[in-house]
Amino acid sequence: MNRLTWIPRYPMHRKMLALVIMVTLVMMVSFLGALGARRENLGTPIVWDVNGHAYEVVDQHLSWPSARDFAASQLLMGVPGHLATITSAEENDFVVSVINAFESSQGVQHNLLWLGGEQIPHNAPNPAEDWTWITGELWSYTNWAPGEPNDAAGGEYYLAVYGSGNPNSSKGTWNDDFLGEGNTGFIIEWSPARPADITGPDGVPDGCVDAFDLGALLAAWCSVAGGNPCGTCFP
Ligand SMILES: [Ca+2]
Ligand SMILES: [Ca+2]
Numbered sequence: 001m002n003r004l005t006w007i008p009r010y011p012m013h014r015k016m017l018a019l020v021i022m023v024t025l026v027m028m029v030s031f032l033g034a035l036g037a038r039r040e041n042l043g044t045p046i047v048w049d050v051n052g053h054a055y056e057v058v059d060q061h062l063s064w065p066s067a068r069d070f071a072a073s074q075l076l077m078g079v080p081g082h083l084a085t086i087t088s089a090e091e092n093d094f095v096v097s098v099i100n101a102f103e104s105s106q107g108v109q110h111n112l113l114w115l116g117g118e119q120i121p122h123n124a125p126n127p128a129e130d131w132t133w134i135t136g137e138l139w140s141y142t143n144w145a146p147g148e149p150n151d152a153a154g155g156e157y158y159l160a161v162y163g164s165g166n167p168n169s170s171k172g173t174w175n176d177d178f179l180g181e182g183n184t185g186f187i188i189e190w191s192p193a194r195p196a197d198i199t200g201p202d203g204v205p206d207g208c209v210d211a212f213d214l215g216a217l218l219a220a221w222c223s224v225a226g227g228n229p230c231g232t233c234f235p
Pocket of ligand 1: 053084085086087091189
């Protein structure tokens with residue numbers, strides 16, 4: 001009787017072969033699963049070392065809601081993205097540097113790129129009021145282009161930042177924009193959870209999560225009744 005030559009003759013060896021096949025299948029399924037979760041857009045996110053967040057320009061013409069959903073579907077080390085939120089002049093400068101890097105490497109000039117700002121409710125009477133960040137961060141810093149926000153076309157409920165491709169507006173300034181506008185892309189930000197910057201050597205947050213923050217955390221932990229699971233505090 002013919003016999004498949006790759007099948008071991010002895011039961012123990014057959015069990016080992018079955019184990020190897022099973023492990024291989026599990027690894028293949030895991031690998032394919034990882035591929036399915038990979039980021040679909042090309043390019044390399046750039047990390048801002050001030051907050052540890054990563055940013056990337058996506059060169060796709062999508063409506064603001066579609067860009068929002070696309071960003072949320074993009075995982076970076078297991079963290080879903082969101083349309084970028086800009087809460088300081090320093091972050092705006094960094095986002096401009098990300099735009100610059102993308103435009104120079106790809107040889108393109110973007111007109112407008114969606115950000116994660118939306119005016120809610122949409123029928124707000126004042127174009128400058130009721131703006132919110134998609135992440136729930138405090139809306140405080142703004143960098144509107146001159147004359148913006150103006151709701152010029154009506155329905156300008158969505159936030160966009162100018163790239164190099166608009167001759168009338170400075171790169172990095174903002175525009176309230178409508179769904180039908182010719183936005184040429186959007187910016188994704190990944191905001192992984194990280195320990196809070198509680199304090200610095202002078203007692204105020206210093207933009208760095210370091211030993212000062214750990215010390216403040218431990219001090220607060222011991223000072224809160226019942227906060228120390230060991231029931232004692234270090235002197
Ligand atoms: Ca942000
Ligand atoms: Ca506008």
